[in-house]
Amino acid sequence: MLEQINEPISILVNFGNNKVMPLFFKWRNKRYKIENLNLVHKKRDGGNMIYYFNVSDKTNYFKLSFATKDLNWRIEELYFEG
Numbered sequence: 001m002l003e004q005i006n007e008p009i010s011i012l013v014n015f016g017n018n019k020v021m022p023l024f025f026k027w028r029n030k031r032y033k034i035e036n037l038n039l040v041h042k043k044r045d046g047g048n049m050i051y052y053f054n055v056s057d058k059t060n061y062f063k064l065s066f067a068t069k070d071l072n073w074r075i076e077e078l079y080f081e082g
Helices: none
Strands: 002-008 010-016 019-027 030-033 036-045 048-056 060-067 072-080
Touching: 019 036, 019 048, 019 060, 019 072
Parallel strands: none
Antiparallel strands: 002 072, 010 019, 019 030, 036 048, 048 060, 060 072
16 A cells, blocks of 8 residues: 655765665654565756655655755655555
């Protein structure tokens, strides 16, 4: 089931080897450990570049975004079985 969310998150990322790797994020007072980075893509929105990270934990898939204009992270979508 796909759920559109578009809410801010707190996130821990690793910057290394010219890559950004999300490790954990906190959303609605719950912590999620990212197991896999499945896809990264970007989109320009005026003067803002938005990077999208499709990630997964052991049971869910998430679409996270990072906006360079305001340096904010958001959870855009959640896909789960059910």
